[in-house]
Amino acid sequence: MKAPSIEERLAACPTLKFAGNGYRVIPGSCVANMPGFIRLRFGTTAARCNPKGVKRIYLGLDPETANEEYRHEIRRGGLDPDLEESFSYPVKVELNAVINLTVKDHRVALGISSRDLRATWVDRYPPPRDSRKKPLTKLQVIGLAIAAGHGSAAAIILPSVRRTGGLNIVVFADRLRKGPDRIADQAGNEMP
16 A cells, blocks of 8 residues: 555644744844834745745744754854844744644654654755755655645644754745734734
8 A cells, every 4th residue: 555645644634723922033133123124034945844945934932942943043154142142032823723743643644753853954955866865854845745735734833953842833934824824023013
């Protein structure tokens, strides 16, 4: 018997509603407080749950996790996070359908293990022609399929690799539904 495709797995995967705060930390508080600066932006660089080109936003589900994720990115850029000015803020998140990868039933439905949640990723999209290079991780494949419209989820909750016990949520821009889904900063500015 043929194994189900990721599209079939996403269609069968249970989802949960999510309402709560996410948190962002960005460089440069002086820039973040300038009039007209848009704090909530979807990025398109490759990351843990998406290949390059997928519009998404990553948020920590607590301030400490968001800070550790930020510090990692600053270090990855060759800078010392203790010497960099930053700005942190809450984001109101209300989503009708979220896959929670801390729930075993959700992982089983998608055919992934706890180990898959910690897989090392690199910018691998489009998949390389050189077969010696690694393909997308399972999380990147799942994120790509969600962003492409498979299943009902708009986001994934998963454990942070940077902070033990911390959680992140990844929201895919093209899956947000007007009405039931909402992401807004403290001033009430909503993401498009």
